[in-house]
Amino acid sequence: MTGTYHIWTIGCQMNEADSRHLASQLEALGFAETPRAEHADIAVLNTCVVRQQPEDKAVSKMLSLGGTKRNKRKMIIALMGCMVGRREAEDLAVRFPFVDVFMAPSQTDALIDYVLSRDEYSHLDRTQIELSDYRLPVINREKSITAFVPITLGCSHACSYCVIPYRRGPDRSRKPEEILAEIHALVGQGIKEVTLLGQIVDRYGFDLDGEFNLAWLLKEVAKIDGILRVRFLTSHPSYIDEELIRTVAETEKVCSYFELPFQAGSDRILESMRRGYTQAEYREVVSNIRKMIPDASINTDVIVGYPTETEEDFLETVKLYDELKLDLAHIAKYSPRPRTVSSKMSDDVSDEEKESRANRFDEVVARVMGENNALMLGAVVEVLAEEFQESKGRWRGRTPQNKLVFFEHEGDCLGKLVNVKLDWTGPFSLIGRAI
Ligand code: SF4
Structure with missing residues (x-):
């Protein structure tokens, strides 16, 4: 050593x-x-x-x-x-x-x-x-069977509040052959599921010569023997397109799961954030996904307490989430970041108010997720077994929709797809037994 x-x-x-x-x-x-x-x-x-x-x-x-x-x-x-x-x-x-x-x-x-x-x-x-082919992520720790694979680096969108474009630079795509070689090698190390990463992952390929895009890449990754599942994140409502949604619908190994931040429900705030879409356009994207993939789960990101956000603006954000019955929402309390456009605005929502809005939103998320998951009681779901929890004597894994499932199973099912009948559902996890 x-x-x-x-x-x-x-x-x-x-x-x-x-x-x-x-x-x-x-x-x-x-x-x-x-x-x-x-x-x-x-x-x-x-x-x-x-x-x-x-x-x-x-x-x-x-x-x-x-x-x-x-x-x-x-x-x-x-x-x-x-x-x-x-x-x-x-x-x-x-x-x-x-x-x-x-x-x-x-x-x-x-x-x-x-x-x-x-x-x-x-x-x-x-x-x-x-x-040693150092590009392989280290996965020898903890018998990991899932891996993240960056496919685009940086971001060129410049949302008003976001520091990422200043720190990670403009977006650029990694070469497809490099990505596919990396995933082949990951399979050799026992990886069964890969998540393709990008700040706006839907933009993959825009800067490459040839007909490369995310839909194409997902299909290529799905062809790799040994890969059981493919995911991708994070999507942007202005860039996710019909071809991509159709590919998710039609490619068996690609999980019907989307990370689709809306950040705010009020059009005035969305415009100030420079997100590039309106509430109505976001609703339309969700509706297109659900039309083509009725069982898709959609997670989102939300910022509360953005400069000038009023109680009414905040309630519009809650209403959008509640009406669309989205899945998990990652809630961030706004904080100004150096060099960003919004850092020049007055951070005029108090810390107490941000805390209150985040807590109230959390409650709605727990309720909606609890309601969404309750519909699955008694259903049989396909789970990729990721880990055996010795202390609890049960397996932990996820459905294609990225729902966390704990289940009992006698044998070793690490890295295998297991059908699980759900006996209990809560907002953040599901419990069942292998059938
Ligand atoms: S929030 Fe996302 S899309 Fe907007 S600038 Fe940051 S990384 Fe890019």
């Missing part, structure tokens, strides 16, 4: 995928994972600045590691992700002088170069990474 590493990750699935990618590079060099950052020779913080809270957590974690490094001078500390972005490294180096490497999202090579330049690791060689 060369040494140890620890990667602390917060934020979206894209960060998780980047962390796994970096882990696989470090493991190829002979580093072993350790559960505590303070004990690691290489400690990496993969950060998110979409809201203030994850940024504060990363800063506090980093300051604590700075303290550890005072007595452990050879420790390498690396900061990556959206906190570093594409232009923030210089400022951060002044603020956090104990950090050795700053890496923009997905730019993990900077750490590898730094490690290889250090005397104590001079015996290591980059070819160890190249020979």
Whole structure:
């Protein structure tokens, strides 16, 4: 063993995928994972600045590691992700002088170069990474059977409140052959389900020569032997099209599940957010999906307390969610992010009011999800078994609609599709037994 590493990750699935990618590079060099950052020779913080809270957590974690490094001078500390972005490294180096490497999202090579330049690791060689096909996400931990695969990087949409375009740059598609090779290799490691990732995943292929788009890619991934399920996220109401919806409807392995944020119900707020659609247009997209895929589940994201949001605006957002009977809604309380358009507006909804709106929305989500799931009582659903929970003596898995299911089964069904009859339903999970 060369040494140890620890990667602390917060934020979206894209960060998780980047962390796994970096882990696989470090493991190829002979580093072993350790559960505590303070004990690691290489400690990496993969950060998110979409809201203030994850940024504060990363800063506090980093300051604590700075303290550890005072007595452990050879420790390498690396900061990556959206906190570093594409232009923030210089400022951060002044603020956090104990950090050795700053890496923009997905730019993990900077750490590898730094490690290889250090005397104590001079015996290591980059070819160890190249020979190991380092692009594979590390999945040897916990018998994982699902993996995230980024297919587009960055975002060019520039919603008024969002810092991602400034930190991850404009959107660009990964080459199809690279993605497909990665998924073939994942199958070799036991992966059964892949989720294709992009900030606006529906835009996949717009910058590639040829007839490549997400619908095409989903069909190609579904053809891979050993892949049981394919998912994709996150969609944008202005870019999801009929061809894509039809592909989901007609391609057996592609899950009938959509992540389709609406963010706000009021047209005035949507316009200020620069989302690019109206409430009516969002409703139409949902209606098109349901026409073609009646059992589709649709998750969404919502922001409460955006500048100038009144109680009436908020109630319109709740009403939209409630009327459409969507599934899970991720609710974020608005916080201004540096350089964004909305950060120049007055953050005029008080913290108490944001908290109240988020709590009230949470209650509606729990009710709607409880009602949606209650309709499934007694039904037989197909579950991909992801993990056996020793302490509870039951399996955990998900339906194609991404519903969490716990079920009893005598044999080893890890990574298999199991038919489960549902005996109990709640807002956030379902319980049944294998039949
Ligand atoms: S679509 Fe909007 S919210 Fe989503 S990443 Fe792009 S700018 Fe951010």
